[in-house]
Amino acid sequence: MTRTRATTQKIGENIRQLVVEMSHRSHSGETGSSLSISDLLAVLYFKTLRVDPKKPNDPKRDRFILSKGHGAAALYAVLALRGFFPQKLLLGHRVNGGVFHGHPSRGAAPGIEASTGSLGHGLSIGVGMAYAIKGTKSKVYVLVGDGECNEGSIWEAILSAGALRLPNIVAIVDENKFQGFGAAKEYSPFDMVKQWSSFGWETLRVDGHDVRAIEKAFDTAAKAKKPFVVFANTIAGKGVSSIEDTLGAHYYVPDKHAVTAMKKI
Amino acid sequence: MRRDFVAQVLLEMERDSSIVFLTGDLGFNALEKIKERFPDRFLNVGIAEQHMVGMASGLALEGKKVIAYSIASFATMRPYEQIRDDVCYQNLDVKIIGTGGGYNYPNHGVTHHTIEDVAIMNVLPHMQVLCPGYSWEAREATKAMIRHKGPAYIRLGKSPGVAYEKKHFTFALGKGFVVREGSDIVLVSTGNVLDITLATADLLEKKGLSVCVLSMPSLKPFDTKLLVKHARKAKGVFTIEEHSTTGGLGSIASTALFADGFDGKKFHAFGFPPESFSKEVGDRDYLLNTVGLEPKKLVRSIMRSL
Numbered sequence: 001m002t003r004t005r006a007t008t009q010k011i012g013e014n015i016r017q018l019v020v021e022m023s024h025r026s027h028s029g030e031t032g033s034s035l036s037i038s039d040l041l042a043v044l045y046f047k048t049l050r051v052d053p054k055k056p057n058d059p060k061r062d063r064f065i066l067s068k069g070h071g072a073a074a075l076y077a078v079l080a081l082r083g084f085f086p087q088k089l090l091l092g093h094r095v096n097g098g099v100f101h102g103h104p105s106r107g108a109a110p111g112i113e114a115s116t117g118s119l120g121h122g123l124s125i126g127v128g129m130a131y132a133i134k135g136t137k138s139k140v141y142v143l144v145g146d147g148e149c150n151e152g153s154i155w156e157a158i159l160s161a162g163a164l165r166l167p168n169i170v171a172i173v174d175e176n177k178f179q180g181f182g183a184a185k186e187y188s189p190f191d192m193v194k195q196w197s198s199f200g201w202e203t204l205r206v207d208g209h210d211v212r213a214i215e216k217a218f219d220t221a222a223k224a225k226k227p228f229v230v231f232a233n234t235i236a237g238k239g240v241s242s243i244e245d246t247l248g249a250h251y252y253v254p255d256k257h258a259v260t261a262m263k264k265i
Numbered sequence: 266m267r268r269d270f271v272a273q274v275l276l277e278m279e280r281d282s283s284i285v286f287l288t289g290d291l292g293f294n295a296l297e298k299i300k301e302r303f304p305d306r307f308l309n310v311g312i313a314e315q316h317m318v319g320m321a322s323g324l325a326l327e328g329k330k331v332i333a334y335s336i337a338s339f340a341t342m343r344p345y346e347q348i349r350d351d352v353c354y355q356n357l358d359v360k361i362i363g364t365g366g367g368y369n370y371p372n373h374g375v376t377h378h379t380i381e382d383v384a385i386m387n388v389l390p391h392m393q394v395l396c397p398g399y400s401w402e403a404r405e406a407t408k409a410m411i412r413h414k415g416p417a418y419i420r421l422g423k424s425p426g427v428a429y430e431k432k433h434f435t436f437a438l439g440k441g442f443v444v445r446e447g448s449d450i451v452l453v454s455t456g457n458v459l460d461i462t463l464a465t466a467d468l469l470e471k472k473g474l475s476v477c478v479l480s481m482p483s484l485k486p487f488d489t490k491l492l493v494k495h496a497r498k499a500k501g502v503f504t505i506e507e508h509s510t511t512g513g514l515g516s517i518a519s520t521a522l523f524a525d526g527f528d529g530k531k532f533h534a535f536g537f538p539p540e541s542f543s544k545e546v547g548d549r550d551y552l553l554n555t556v557g558l559e560p561k562k563l564v565r566s567i568m569r570s571l
Contacts, residue, residue, distance in 0.1 A: 114322075128327070159311070
């Protein structure tokens with residue numbers, strides 16, 4: 001595993017390389033769902049979030065919650081790349097006696113703000129955090145999945161943040177278009193932008209792999225005075241051509257050839 | 266008991282500015298004083314218990330001490346996963362308040378009856394479980410729970426309105442109380458069936474038995490020492506609770522007693538039979554009577570077993 005200080009685009013690629021390596025080593029899936037958020041996390045941690053790896057608990061920091069906890073491998077990768085902990089810790093991903101579960105566990109390593117994994121929890125936690133730190137310069141960013149928005153509790157949180165007119169919460173919806181057992185549109189065929197908007201959120205759509213566009217969208221969100229949601233059009237399994245945009249991407253366990261191929265990029 | 270709870274919460278919120286009170290749209294005619302006195306630290310999150318507990322966790326992650334309030338069945342069962350994953354797993358300073366546990370919303374129906382809350386809360390790591398039996402216990406349990414740092418659940422019932430406390434009582438988490446001294450049998454009670462328990466003890470005394478009554482407002486941690494001490498010299502131990510006999514006081518007490526080598530004694534747990542839901546319609550006394558939680562019925566059962 002190599003560390004890079006290159007462009008945000010390159011960081012997205014690095015996250016994907018690390019995700020594939022981790023999934024291969026631990027023989028675990030949920031790979032495609034980590035890959036789809038790789039560029040979003042690259043921009044968040046290297047451009048948007050006001051965080052300092054040396055002071056992970058600084059009260060002045062921005063907060064980030066990965067509500068779709070199954071994208072944890074990408075979170076661990078970006079935290080390591082950003083310097084929250086040494087990259088060698090990633091060797092402890094989903095292995096006996098390791099450090100990291102398949103879903104984030106607060107306290108496992110610096111930078112993990114909340115334990116998540118069961119879908120539909122993170123946005124409420126984020127609303128609570130935002131309510132607690134309202135009036136400060138800090139923002140709370142919560143990344144949810146499009147499939148995750150099936151959960152009723154997500155809509156409780158959307159309603160609550162809208163009703164409270166929270167000026168410091170930003171949701172990011174990873175629209176990778178797949179959920180556990182089918183296409184997300186099958187179970188949520190309605191216009192989510194209109195839905196969130198009708199609950200009092202300002203909305204924006206963005207290409208979830210165009211780092212410049214993502215950065216611009218997050219800049220807009222950071223300046224918002226009401227709840228803000230960015231819908232990111234992403235690709236499940238981004239970067240592994242054989243699985244891109246498939247349901248199976250979520251369950252994909254990379255073999256050694258896939259790891260080698262990722263390294264050549 | 267709700268009045269005692271509110272009175273103590275007002276004192277605690279005065280004392281500790283980190284306390285935030287959330288309600289899931291309940292508390293009419295009860296929480297107004299909290300709302301008026303602490304408008305910035307009181308929030309009705311709406312009828313959304315899962316969100317309320319998730320939000321409580323977010324507030325707690327930012328250093329707040331959070332009280333989350335609803336009817337006992339809604340406070341515990343609807344957001345159970347949030348209580349487990351968000352509050353307990355992260356060991357956060359969130360207090361779950363379940364008002365009207367047991368049959369305290371009697372003719373509202375089964376959706377409002379809470380006969381499983383102690384069992385499901387008791388099984389959660391880090392969670393403290395409190396079930397006060399009367400005014401003094403409700404005030405003291407509220408105080409102890411709030412001052413404790415970490416997850417806690419309190420079930421508030423209908424107070425029998427009797428002051429059972431004694432001058433030497435000092436409340437602490439994990440502490441039980443001898444409400445009545447006796448040596449032949451021990452009646453162990455939790456929550457506001459303490460009045461029924463004491464009425465049962467009166468009847469048993471008339472039959473010539475010396476009856477010890479223990480009140481156990483703290484179910485987790487539990488005062489095993491007190492129970493074992495009194496059980497050792499008695500012929501039988503009987504638990505009485507407004508809860509399923511699975512997973513509540515009966516289960517907690519029997520585990521504690523058998524771990525101590527409980528031979529040759531009679532034991533029975535009185536409470537709600539876990540085999541079925543009661544579809545009976547009526548007030549609390551009526552419903553309690555249907556499951557045998559009535560002094561004369563309890564006496565008959567106890568005498569039969571001795």
